[in-house]
Amino acid sequence: MDLQELKDHGTRIGMWAHLATVGADGAPDVVPVHPCWEDETLWVMIGTDSVKARNVAANDAVALHWQVGDSSGFDSLLVWGTATVHDDLETKQRLWTGVFDYDLSGFAPGGPDASPGTAFLAVHPTRATLLRNMGTGGRETWTK
């Protein structure tokens, strides 16, 4: 698959993905996130003091698995890559409208200018795999 097909599969499977990171102590963490694409970057709104922010500062490797379910035929979409945390005002102002498909102000009422505890995680995908029906229906891959 190409990058656009990867994005389309993510949209089809659903809005939730489970993001895995690794702490400085080597411990895993996984949390559901609502990522949105901007060109080749997958953005996630996060808290500046969240475990995932701390983990990425120590180890930038991430993995995502879109939430599986009956409505998407139990297809699995997996993305691997690296991530960076962005809490600068310019990035927050740019991302606040037009990139995400939900209202960020519902979670950070202060908006980009007055939400100091809010940051964005940029996931830079390097490879992805789509497993159809838990892999029994075949697999497609993408590599940057």
Place this chain on the structure above:
Amino acid sequence: MADLTLAQVQAESERFGRIAYVSTVSASGDPHVAPVAVAWIDDDLCAFVLATSSKVANLRANPAAMVHWSVGESTDWDSCMVWGSASIVDTAEGRTALWGRMGYDLGAFEAGGPESSNHVFVRIAPQKATVLRFYGIKGRDTWRA
């Protein structure tokens, strides 16, 4: 924030369904996450998985595991999370002991039954658990071993 007992964590987890996301770390330090069907067996959280899966390889190198159940509107966007240390049950004797205790027909996934070495059980001994209410906005409850 309230304290939970492990029995309360187990009861809470039931409302999130059978599918949870288990995260592991490879020998090279890379994260991995995969959905698994989980069930509590005694005090441990268990999953029946392919012996050759990445999660099994990872857990053999690093037994730390974290599990996060699926989220959704039906559970008011609550989260249930368990941290623990995993062991791999990969003997016929061990598989036989767990075979009938997962709550679903493992034979549908492993026709060879518990004698087959194609599948193993991941058995996570929990060390900590947290339930977040509505993304944590409505509070959090925790348990520690």
